Amino acid sequence: MLILLYHGILSKEDDLSKYSPEDKVYLLKEEEFAKQLEYLHSSGWSTISVSQLLESSKNKSSLPEKNLIISFDDGNQTDYTIAFPLLNKFDYKAIFFLTSDFIEKPGHLSKSQILRMSQEGMEFGTHGKTHQFLSTLNENELKLELQESKKMLEEITVKKIDLLSLPGGYHSPKVKEIARELGYKGICTSRFGLNDIYTNLLELKRISFRFGDSFSYFVSIVNQHKKLYLKKKLRDNFLSFLKTILGPNNYFKLWNFYQRISTKKT
Secondary structure (H helix, E strand, O other): OEEEEEOEEEOOOOOHHHOOHHHHOOEEEHHHHHHHHHHHHHOOOEEOOHHHHHHHHHHOOOOOOOEEEEEEEEOEOHHHHHHHHHHHHOOOOOEEEEOHHHOOOOOEOOHHHHHHHHHOOOEEEEOOOOOOOHHHOOHHHHHHHHHHHHHHHHHHHOOOOOEEEOHHHOOOHHHHHHHHHOOOOEEEOOOOOOOOOOOOOOOEOOEEOOOOOOHHHHHHHHOOOHHHHHHHHHHHHHHHHHHHHHHHHHHHHHHHHHHHHHHHHO
16 A cells, blocks of 8 residues: 655745755656646546544455555645645545644644644544654653644544654654554554555654655656666665754754755755
8 A cells, every 4th residue: 555745835836945954855847747637637546544444454355456645744824725636636535644733833734724634534643742753752742742633633623633753853762652552543654665454553654755755766666667666765865864963953954954955966
């Protein structure tokens, strides 16, 4: 099972130059996102919810072929203004993982927008309260991040919230333990790969799409080309090793430096 991961969508009218290299890398152009959805639709792909995947895994029942999950992290305003209409155009659903302290802030979703999206069938999960790296927090801080964000989203959507995605992709046994205690049933990571009915539901893999990713790359990912998947898994394992060795702060300093250098070269 493919879980696709997006962050912000860059509108056709938006000025790319106002974004820093560190922020730019997480953007995907509106026309690229629309082209991807058109390809999925014309190729016979359908979307399901993370909850459906969890239920299938629980019952050890297989899902129909050509089903995938579309996910968004952070809760950017473009989730509503761009992604939401495009998803509706193709009768697709998605899950939006929101950082609760960002709600109603400039550039992010409002409560009324979240409610409308929820009422029209979009799924929601938490991305923490403040976007801190969860594995770096003590038990009390971790509980606060997961409890408060869960509570706020449940109040807005009037639905149970039991799905979590990890800020920065930082995971740990403690995060899983506390999340389970607080009623979370699934955790989406940033690890590259596919999921099946035997995947640990607290370690769901996703495949991220970012600025500069070609359409041919997207097609290859969707069609699960083996050589590309092997290459990406090796890269993902290397980056996970760096994250562990360097720690969150040093790793993202290095990551941001790399983005600035890459931008200058292009």
